[in-house]
Amino acid sequence: MTLHKAILTVEADVDGDGTFETGKFHMAGNIEIVPSxxxxxxxxxxxxxxxxxxxxxxxxxxxxxxxxxxxxxxxxRSVEVSFDGWEGSSEQWGDTGDGGPTKADATGEDPLTQLEVLFQYLSVAEIDSRNPATLEYGEHYSDGLYDPLDVVLESPQGTRTAENGSTFSGSLAFLSVQAISDVVDGANRTG
Structure with missing residues (x-):
């Protein structure tokens, strides 16, 4: 089964309590996925x-x-994802999918709150080869033809216009990255 949306998973201590939350951001509205x-x-x-x-x-x-x-x-490998989100959406947007809003979840909440929660994760997380984010889409997911991609982000953007305050749009560019833990594990197995 092909995944007809993009799911970004980011781990970060977004609420400052000393433990990492795992935020899952399901991008499904008016989605455009451009792999290159x-x-x-x-x-x-x-x-x-x-x-x-x-x-x-x-x-x-x-x-x-x-x-x-x-x-x-x-x-x-790069993947550009453009999408729309909206108030009342049932797509998970944070760590629980319950909304609230909380510092770690804005599922179904006001579009500006959804953008703020996403960008809080992206601002606090150190997304690199030590701690890559995960991107799932198309056939790149746990039960798909291929594994999810370890990624870093490049120039994420979000827009909420005053004319239509119940929606927002976003665009994220992902670059596939080699996780350092994979390199160390491979060296340990061969060495």
Missing amino acids: LRTGFVLDNRGSTINSVVSSTVGSGESKRKGIYLDLGGGV
């Missing part, structure tokens, strides 16, 4: 210079203005 791949060639623009040198030594009659590219898996 930022390539990261080990050898790219400089490849045309190398090709020119090689071509001149072997006497190739073809154009020397062709690049040589070497991939080796460089680059990063």
Whole structure:
């Protein structure tokens, strides 16, 4: 079954009590998901210079203005998610899905409160390779074809307009990240 929404999971001590809350943010309204791949060639623009040198030594009659590219898996998977939320939505927006509102949950609450709770998680959490967030969408979820993605966020934005105060929109760019714990676990298994 394909997951037709995006779910962001973030762990942070948003209420300042010394324990981490696990916030789950279900983005489902008017959702747009744009997966992409930022390539990261080990050898790219400089490849045309190398090709020119090689071509001149072997006497190739073809154009020397062709690049040589070497991939080796460089680059990063990215996913951009745009969505709408609204007051009264039953989609979980925080740690419990019960609303309240509380410092850790704003399910079904005022759109500005929902934005504030999301951005409190994002502001307090240290989301990086030590503590990645998790993104689920499409076939990337626990029972999907692929595992959920460990991610970091890039330039999250949210908008609530005065003209339609019962809704808000957001856009989040996610970059797939290697969790340091996975690297350490792999080294321990092989070493």
